Amino acid sequence: MEYVIEMLGIRKQFGDFVANDNITLQLKKGEIHALLGENGAGKSTLMNVLFGLYQPEDGKIRVRGKDVKITDPNVANKLGIGMVHQHFMLVENFTVTENIILGSEPTKAGSINIKDAAKKVQELSETYGLNVDPYAKIEDISVGMQQRVEIIKTLYRGADIIIFDEPTASLTPQEITELMQIMKRLIEEGKSIILITHKLNEIMEVSDRVTVIRKGQGIGTVITAETNPTELAELMVGRQVVFKTEKIASNPKEVVLEIDSLSVTDNRGIEKVKNLNLTVRAGEIVGIAGIDGNGQSELIEAITGLRKVKSGHIKLNGKNITGLKPRKITESGIGHIPQDRHKHGLVLDFPIGHNIALQTYYKKPISKNGVIDYKKVNEMARTIIQQYDVRSGEGEMSLARSLSGGNQQKAIIGREVERDPDLLIAALPTRGLDVGAIEFIHKRLIEQRDKGKAVLLISFELDEVMNVSDQIAVIYDGYIIDTVNPQETNEQELGLLMAGQSLQDKNKVGGQK
């Protein structure tokens, strides 16, 4: 069998931290080869080795049977290896063609020859069914199309081995389907693909073989047709994974959060939360299901004091907290796992230890008279890092930026839960995480509930809401359209509610709200 790429026994070390240890990956010509591993398992490191961004300490790389030394990305390009990065590397106010030729601009009498380049882009687009307009500006096109521009970029440079790094992370379901078709098309045209992902269903759908790595170790390669998601998940995390989280029946007690006819507007003054009522009791998890953009963000921001309330009341343990400053609200007993961990959850340029102190840095015993005791900060951080299994290169001193998404999230959850709040708000707590991390986070949320805390979960994933919540409140167009019991509902019913069809509508034609 002909291999186009062979990475044999690769080892890469950063200081004392072994990111890759004896990993072997062999890519056959014309296959889609998935590279599976948890966040932080070493997938990106391995691909950066292949792409020439890192030099391995040990191991061999062969391309089309020949030993090669890939010293920088240019060498990789020349060998026909192209990479579609997770975060696109595009200049927003340049056109598609300008972006594609960036770095190797074709010239004609000293000026850039855009026309010929655009023609070539058009041809590539048609050959592979990518449907990209060479003259469109990047800022005007959808995320899915931007990704296709990245694909053309690699093709334009003559790549026949394409690495996709978590390509579906920012795509809509339709765009994901399209991408899968494009990948199959690329294979038909004789390309070979490495697909980096932790999404099992995608692997099952498109890949031919899967190489699994766990904590930097190569676990092995399996043929997709001969495996199943459960087995893959086990290989990935090294133990059995329960897709359905076990939990005992809830035992709701007194009301912790009470929201009474709340209205909130967004930055443009448009009312996003309309007359919303919601109660969360101690010892229960209320899940808010809904399609993105139906007022979830504004609702959380209003509860936590980050956004002004237009009208209505928010009560915590019977005390009115409407319009208080964020710190006062935090101190009155709310823990908040924000939906965007990079924007709100972390100061990425701070060490992770300092981030763990983000809500308590000003309080005793961490600080006294305005002076922070960093020894105590690091002690506390180490405890949380250990308890919540936050993995990083240099422990509490690692920059938050250098941690993988799952580990960043675990650190945030540790910080918020350890403050022992009465109400824990978890907004999209598992977005972009692998099954192992998701399971861990769900367990922690349920643990809080069992300790008698109130938990408010906001999620766009129906699975998650149905799995974790004791009650599901469906939000639509800024109000709670209905509250259902997860045991008594199904995805179809929730889907209808999320689309604005109240359950009475099914019986009463023309019913309102």
Next chain:
Amino acid sequence: MSKRLVNILVPLISILLGLIIGAIVMAVSGFNPIDGYVALWNGIFMDTYTLGETIRQITPYVFSGLAVAFAFRTGLFNIGVEGQLIMGWLAAAWVGQAFELPAVLHVPLALLAAAVAGALWAFIPGLLKAKLQVHEVIVTIMMNYIALHVANALIGVISGGEERTEKIHESASLRSDFLETMTDYSRLHWGFIIALLAVIVMWFILQKTTLGYELKAVGFNKNASEYAGMNVNKNIILAMVISGAFAGLGGAMEALGTFENMSKLHASTGIGFDGIAVALLGANQPFGVLLGAILFGALKNGGLNMPSEAGVPTEIVSIVIALIIFFVASGYIIRVALNQFGKKRKEEK
């Protein structure tokens, strides 16, 4: 190559390269580079007098460097250090000559006045940035011009139409007989001790206090800071105010030490702008700023000796000094070169 060795080698090689290119410039222009550098060396270290003058020259650079670096560390670009320094200079000069107090009160009061004047001058851009999102670079640049001409006008008012303010009272002066006799009557004053204290103060604020934690957090990520319950606007203003206070104290060094008055300025002093280079040389670290200021001040003062002793015109002197600083600032290039060198050696083995 060990990290430590690289860290020592980089600045040394940088200075050496700067000196070599500077020598070429002098040679091409028809001057003897060796004579030129001997004159530079003598201008820095020749005797106690020049050494005293060198330290005096370094002192205000420490403050302007700290002012820029402090703002940088909190995510702000304070180009208005020049104007804040001018206002501090004027305030200290006025307090120094207008009141008669015992020295224990007079010196601190004059210093305080300078710090407050600089802080107020920086408060305006801080406020505009926090409340109206006006970019601080634009406002601080403009505030420099305003400071220059407002100060000149006020000097006229204070002195009753003269070109300079009256000499400050002895009780407000940072000069001392002790330092003067020790350094052969140079203008060295106690300001360098205050500068060293300021270095420690900045380090302490940024590394040890909740205030520093907040200022840095706001500088890095406003959203996360707001989420954590910090008052973002307050912190932006405070960062500018503290930066401005450092700048104002730099002005006080001139008012209470070097000149003991303030003359009308025809143009910017340049100290504030050089502070940007000093801060960058010092990687925005307080102790780095101190080293940067020492290099900057020493070269400036030593350069003054080159025209008289070696006949190198001031224009060439400026070019040579700029080259040395340029190479120190571009230490990155040397770091890369050293890395390549280290790699090759490893491969040969």
